[in-house]
Amino acid sequence: MLALSNDTALNSFLSKLFQDYLERTNSSAPSQVQSGGGSLEIVYVLLLIGFFGFFTVGVMLTNIRARKLEDSRDPYNMYIASDVWPKKDRAYFQAKLIENYKLCYVFENPLAVEQPDTQIPEVKSS
Numbered sequence: 001m002l003a004l005s006n007d008t009a010l011n012s013f014l015s016k017l018f019q020d021y022l023e024r025t026n027s028s029a030p031s032q033v034q035s036g037g038g039s040l041e042i043v044y045v046l047l048l049i050g051f052f053g054f055f056t057v058g059v060m061l062t063n064i065r066a067r068k069l070e071d072s073r074d075p076y077n078m079y080i081a082s083d084v085w086p087k088k089d090r091a092y093f094q095a096k097l098i099e100n101y102k103l104c105y106v107f108e109n110p111l112a113v114e115q116p117d118t119q120i121p122e123v124k125s126s
């Protein structure tokens with residue numbers, strides 16, 4: 001019940017401030033008091049602006065914090081920035097190449113080797 005009375009006090013305070021502002025800006029025309037829901041509209045707009053601002057600030061702070069975490073002292077970035085990994089890659093590639101070369105075998109078919117002394121018999125068509 002305490003929250004309800006504070007809400008009512010806030011509504012009346014905000015509506016009074018808005019009415020005073022309207023009276024100051026429109027001194028030639030008297031401000032008309034709206035029926036019932038006028039003060040609630042002001043509170044609704046202020047709440048929307050507040051939520052939007054809170055959300056926007058939260059996203060900005062999260063983005064800034066995430067970018068600060070990507071620091072140059074990060075081990076991942078140090079590994080990328082150093083020239084150690086290309087050397088390790090080259091050594092690994094050479095080791096794999098040598099290993100694959102050792103695994104290669106060449107099979108020789110002695111019947112498929114050129115034999116210039118022998119002649120292939122020709123089939124004569126009848």
